[in-house]
Amino acid sequence: MRRLTLLAAAALVLAATPACKRQTAKVETIENEQPQLASAVSAGDPAHAVQFVQGFYDIEQGSWRWTRGKFSITLQAPAGAAQKGAALELKFSLPEAVVKKVGPVALSAVFDGNPLPPEKYDKDGEHVFQRDIPAGLFRGPSVNIEFSLDKFLAAGAVEERELGIIVQSAALMAK
Amino acid sequence: MSRSRFSALWLAASLFCLWLYWPGMKAWFQQDDFAWLGLGLHVHTPAELLNALFAPKAQGTIRPWSERAFFMSFFALFGLDALPYRILVFATQLANLGLLIAIARRVTGSTMAAALAPLFWTANSALGLPMSWTSAYNQILCATFLLGAFYCLLRWIESGSWRWYAAQWTVFLLGFGALEINVVYPAIAAAYALLASRRHFLHTLPLFAASGAYALLHRALAPGTREGPYAMRFDGSILSTLATYWYGGFGSMRLASLEVPPWLSALGLAAPWILSLAMALFLGLRLRRGQWAVLWPLAWFLAVIGPVLPLRDHISDYYNAIPTLGLALLGGWAFTAAWNAHLAGKAAAVFCAALYLATSAPVARATVRYNFERSRAVRDLVLGVARAHEIHPGKVILLNGVGTDRFWAGMNDKPFRLLGIDDVWLTPGSENTIQAFPALGDVSQFVYPAAATLRALRQKQAVVYEAGGPRLRNVTQTYANMAPLRLKATLPGHIDAGNPAFAEQLGDGWYPAEGGYRWMAKRASLRLGVASSTGLRLFLKGFCPATQLSKGPLHLQIFIDGQVYPPVTVSRPDEEFSFSFTLPAVLKNKDFVEVVLEVDRTVVPPADGRELGLAFGNFALRRL
Numbered sequence: 001m002r003r004l005t006l007l008a009a010a011a012l013v014l015a016a017t018p019a020c021k022r023q024t025a026k027v028e029t030i031e032n033e034q035p036q037l038a039s040a041v042s043a044g045d046p047a048h049a050v051q052f053v054q055g056f057y058d059i060e061q062g063s064w065r066w067t068r069g070k071f072s073i074t075l076q077a078p079a080g081a082a083q084k085g086a087a088l089e090l091k092f093s094l095p096e097a098v099v100k101k102v103g104p105v106a107l108s109a110v111f112d113g114n115p116l117p118p119e120k121y122d123k124d125g126e127h128v129f130q131r132d133i134p135a136g137l138f139r140g141p142s143v144n145i146e147f148s149l150d151k152f153l154a155a156g157a158v159e160e161r162e163l164g165i166i167v168q169s170a171a172l173m174a175k
Numbered sequence: 176m177s178r179s180r181f182s183a184l185w186l187a188a189s190l191f192c193l194w195l196y197w198p199g200m201k202a203w204f205q206q207d208d209f210a211w212l213g214l215g216l217h218v219h220t221p222a223e224l225l226n227a228l229f230a231p232k233a234q235g236t237i238r239p240w241s242e243r244a245f246f247m248s249f250f251a252l253f254g255l256d257a258l259p260y261r262i263l264v265f266a267t268q269l270a271n272l273g274l275l276i277a278i279a280r281r282v283t284g285s286t287m288a289a290a291l292a293p294l295f296w297t298a299n300s301a302l303g304l305p306m307s308w309t310s311a312y313n314q315i316l317c318a319t320f321l322l323g324a325f326y327c328l329l330r331w332i333e334s335g336s337w338r339w340y341a342a343q344w345t346v347f348l349l350g351f352g353a354l355e356i357n358v359v360y361p362a363i364a365a366a367y368a369l370l371a372s373r374r375h376f377l378h379t380l381p382l383f384a385a386s387g388a389y390a391l392l393h394r395a396l397a398p399g400t401r402e403g404p405y406a407m408r409f410d411g412s413i414l415s416t417l418a419t420y421w422y423g424g425f426g427s428m429r430l431a432s433l434e435v436p437p438w439l440s441a442l443g444l445a446a447p448w449i450l451s452l453a454m455a456l457f458l459g460l461r462l463r464r465g466q467w468a469v470l471w472p473l474a475w476f477l478a479v480i481g482p483v484l485p486l487r488d489h490i491s492d493y494y495n496a497i498p499t500l501g502l503a504l505l506g507g508w509a510f511t512a513a514w515n516a517h518l519a520g521k522a523a524a525v526f527c528a529a530l531y532l533a534t535s536a537p538v539a540r541a542t543v544r545y546n547f548e549r550s551r552a553v554r555d556l557v558l559g560v561a562r563a564h565e566i567h568p569g570k571v572i573l574l575n576g577v578g579t580d581r582f583w584a585g586m587n588d589k590p591f592r593l594l595g596i597d598d599v600w601l602t603p604g605s606e607n608t609i610q611a612f613p614a615l616g617d618v619s620q621f622v623y624p625a626a627a628t629l630r631a632l633r634q635k636q637a638v639v640y641e642a643g644g645p646r647l648r649n650v651t652q653t654y655a656n657m658a659p660l661r662l663k664a665t666l667p668g669h670i671d672a673g674n675p676a677f678a679e680q681l682g683d684g685w686y687p688a689e690g691g692y693r694w695m696a697k698r699a700s701l702r703l704g705v706a707s708s709t710g711l712r713l714f715l716k717g718f719c720p721a722t723q724l725s726k727g728p729l730h731l732q733i734f735i736d737g738q739v740y741p742p743v744t745v746s747r748p749d750e751e752f753s754f755s756f757t758l759p760a761v762l763k764n765k766d767f768v769e770v771v772l773e774v775d776r777t778v779v780p781p782a783d784g785r786e787l788g789l790a791f792g793n794f795a796l797r798r799l
Contacts, residue, residue, distance in 0.1 A: 025256075027558035029640065030648040031566065037653055046644025049576045050653050053661045054604050058578035059643055068607070074657045144660045160610050 037076035037142050040171035051075065053144070057161060064093070067164040069152035074144050078174035082138040087173045088116075088145065090129040093166040097158055099124040102151040107165070110146045111137055118150075133172070143172070176280050176289065181273075184286075188272040188293035193265070195297060195540060198547035199307035200265055203257045203554035205546070207310040209588035211246035212255075216592065218247075231397040240352040241313035255557075255593060257550075260309045267315050268306065272297065274322035275500065281329045282371070282471065283508045291507035291528070299503065300426040300535050301495035303542025307550075313354040314496040320350030321360055321479070321497065328364050328379075332372050340378065347382060351389055356497065358386045359478040366474035370467040404614065407485035416484045422447045423492060424476065424499050426535025433541050443534040450506070453527050457509035469508065475501030492542075506531065552645075553585030557594070559640070559647035564596045567638045571631050571676070573623055575602040575654065576643035579610040587616045598674075602639060602654070603628055603662055617797060619669055625662040627676040632658055666704030666767050669795035682769075692718055692790040698773040699788070703796050705768050710798050711758045713770065717791040721748035723778050731789065734771040736762050742775075745789065758796070770794070 041048035043056070044063035055071025078086050094105060104122035107129055108115070116131045137143075153163040193200075204212065218224050227247065228239045236242070245263070253259045272293040280289035296302070305311040324346040331339035343364075350357035361382035368376040422428060430443030461469040480498040483489075506528075513524035556577070563572055577586060582601075591599045600623035601609075609618045623631075631637035632655040639654040640647040670677045673691035684699030705711065713735060723729055728746035732739070736759050743754045762768055774788040 025554075025558060027555050027562055028646065029559050029562050029566070030646055037656065046576075046641060046648060049641045049643040049648075050639075050650040050657070052576075053657065054607060057608050058576075058580075072661070074660060142656065142660070144657075 037074060039076045039078045039173070040169065041073065041075065042169045043167045052167075055147075055164075056167070064166050064168050066161070066166055067147075067149075068162045069164050070146065070148045071164065071167075072144060072146040073170045074142055075170065075172045076142050077138045077140070078172050080174055081133070081135065081172065083135055084175045085135040086133050086138070086175055088129075088131045088133050088171075089173065090147070090170045091126070091168045092129070093126055093168070094121050094124050095163075095166060096124040098153055098163065098165070101153055101157060105152070105165070106150040108148050108150070110148075112139065112143045112145075145170075176277075176286060180286065181276060181280075184276050184290045184293075185269075185273045187290070188276065188297060189269045191294055192268060192272060192297045195536060196265070196302070196306040196543050199543045200258075200261045202261060202307045202309075202543075202547045203550040204255070204260075204309060204590070205550045205553045205584040206308075206588055208246075208308070209590040209593065211242050211310060212250045212593055213589070214243055215247040215250060236355065237393070237396070238313050238352065238354060240349070241316040241354060242310070245312060246309075250593075257309070257554075260312075264306065264309060264312050264315055267312070267319055268302075271315065271318050271322055274319070274326050275504070278322060278326055278329060279504050279507060281333070282367075282468065282504065283511065285508070285511045287514065288504070288507040288511040291510055292504045294503075295506045295528075295531065296500050296503035298426065298532050298536040298539060299424075299495070299499045300429065300538035300542055301423070301492055301499050303539040304493040304546065305496050306539075307543040307546035311493055311496075314493060317350065317354035317356055318497045318500060320346055320353050320357055321363065322500075324350060324360055325363060325367070328367070332368075332375050344382075344385075348385060355393065356479060356482055358389055359481060361386050362478040362481075363475055366478065367468075367471050370471050370474070404489040405486065406488065408487045409485055412487040413484045416487055416490060417480070419490055420480050420484075420495055420498070421451070421476075424495050424502050425450050425531060426499070426538055427531075429492070429538045429541075430534050433537060435537065439533065439537075442530065443538075446530050446534045450527055450531055453513075453523065454502075454505055454509055457505075457512055461512070469505070472501040472505035472508070475504070549580065549584050552581055553590070555645055556581055556585045556642060556647070557590045559642075560591055560596060560599055561594045563638060563640055563647060563649070564594070570635075571598040571600065571623065571637040572596070573600050573602045573628065573631075573637055573639045573654075574642045574647075575605065575639055575650065576641050577601060577605060577609065578643065579608075581642065582609045582618065582621075583612060583615060586621060603667075613797075617669075617795060619667070620671070620793065620795060622667065622669075624667045624676060624680075625665055626679060629658055629662055631676070666702055668704045668706060668797075669793065670701060670703065671793060672791045684772075686785060686787075692792050694785070694790050695772060695774070695788045696786050697777045697788050698771065700769060700771045701794060702767045702769055703794060705762060705764075705766060705796065709760075711796045712755050712798070713758060713768075714753065714755045714793070714795045714797060715791065716751060716753045716793045717789050718751050719745045719748065719789060722780065723787070723789065724748045725778070726776065729789065730775040732773045732775070734773075735759060736768050751792070768796070 037051060038048055041051045043052065043065040044059050046059065049059070051074050052065065053072045053074050055068040057066040059065055088111070098105065104120055106118045106120045108118035109129070109131065110116070111133060114137050119129055121127055149164045155162040214227050218227050228243050229237060231237050249260050275293045275296060276289045279292040280286060283289065305314040324343050327339045327343035327346055331337070331343060347357070347360050350360065361379060364382055365376060365379040368379045425447040427443035427446045431440045458469055476498045479501070480494070483494045510524045510528055513520035560572055591597070601618070601621045603622055603625040606618040606622050611618060628637065638649060639651045641650045666680055670680050672681070672693040673688045675688055680702050682700035682702065684696045686694040686696070719729065724746065728744045730742040730744055732742045733756060734740070735756060738759050740756055745752050758768060777786045777788050779786050
């Protein structure tokens, strides 16, 4: 009985050791915002995350993000784009699991409300979706590009999430 | 066993426990922790305190020692400093190891078995979660009461002193405040008496009366559910659930999901079979000699796992945390017997112990590591928001890019209110990339309306933080630049009536928001956005003060899209009420639905002067 009491007392003493209220630790935020959008964004960079507007899941392995069937990105128009146009580039991987399950996939994009020609991909692996954007489509300092896939993995097909492609980066490059 | 030997064994077991679960000591809070931490926020009177401590909560749980009193008192003392909470969890577990050593020595008669049992139990991966998530402290503390009561029983049998018998009763009865599983203690005590000390058997029977009374009381206070994951199913599935827990009881079930060499992964799959066979061999040999006491650790496992076996749809690894204590004791006993037999026995014993430790301990470590990292990500989010609130006082904080895991672990249980911060929301559209878990909650309830977002940004009343990285990043200006492009001012499918941000969805008949609610007059209307008009149901929640019911129950008539629904009755004073209604199959408008509420009676409090109907908190459209 004595040993049991001692054991209970030891537990209580251990628990009471930090009995003075410590100040809750502080976690600093990053406040020095770059107010200008970037023309080239990396999916793995948290600083660019806000430009991956919709249809993107969390950053994985610090370098890429899964998309849903529809996703959109906002980019800053590069200098001189309103005069010379620019080149749009989306780097992504088409996972084997997607091709196996749904077959070839077509990727379409709408650039600030203007549809761009779609492209079909029938092999898994790394791809780059590239389009020349005429100067006339740049009407403001930034543009919104809405992408959509004709086929993707519906939620529950492989995992609970709806899955499209794996995006690494997107950019608008000056000509 | 001498005191010094006991101390040495306890120290060894404790050091092993501290080494294996050390990340758990540094873990922060997550998920349910925040609900428990917030329990005391609304306690102002002794009656409220009693209610907070003892009223049945989720799934009918009443656990004052391990959850309510623990969290409430520690939050009052230490706030959101997680270390003291973790120290208590570890201290309790170290006490458990001491009790297990003392018990194993008495039950098996072997010091070696007494040394091995706590090591084997510690290495079991079922302890991973309780050792790294504070809300699972109930498992650790329940083990203390079960072990404590049983230790007293052994001392009573040993000494004949009725003081120990009385101590057993005291510890047993107090154990009901830790976890409902305590109800099985009489079976553990009776099984031991039956198998090892029959003349004491009759004295264990009164314990069943206490458990029976507790079971009846619990059933009366918290009737079981017939649907959902907590529905109890008394059919053949009990056996398959038992098989799952038995297989999982060897701790290696999740090894294949870790990054380990394929051979180790294969060993992990085979380990439960090999170890079961070894145990069966040991039991067979001992039973042939009439040593029935060897069945007692098995009885412990079956008794403690028994109550969760009908939960076919809610199998959790950590439910094995206390039952596996029996398997660990049996393992230590079997090891000792084999070690003392002959050379082949020694080899077999070492092989089995190594197999078990190599396949279970890595899973335990991975579990504790996962919870540590998850809780730290939650800490960075919650304390980051606290810092943002400090820098931008009075502004609405919008979080962009909160992922699935961070949302469910760190936002769903509303941790920010613990810091006195109410206006923290997800940016519109965030809900699309957070995986839905309807059983846990509704993500859309946390999304700030698009129209209110645009307005708040315009008026510089909101700040936006990107929460995708390890630290919150202020992206207000960038987001504000993009917001007109990305946000359509559509109506949300939910209304937080107590929040002014949702005011534009409310029509006539509403008073200003107050205290998280909003009073309606006799008749009031509102609009909810409809993304897809099929299979939707309207859920509403409110609060009814006793004054509204002084003349009897209130009847609430509801009109959805012009269609009249049968009235519902609000009759419980000073309580929240909730109702749900299926929407008409075809709606007049494709973007929104109009809801009108009307009560049959209002009250005009003399000091207030307003005509008050009912107070509402939330309205939400959800899929059936």
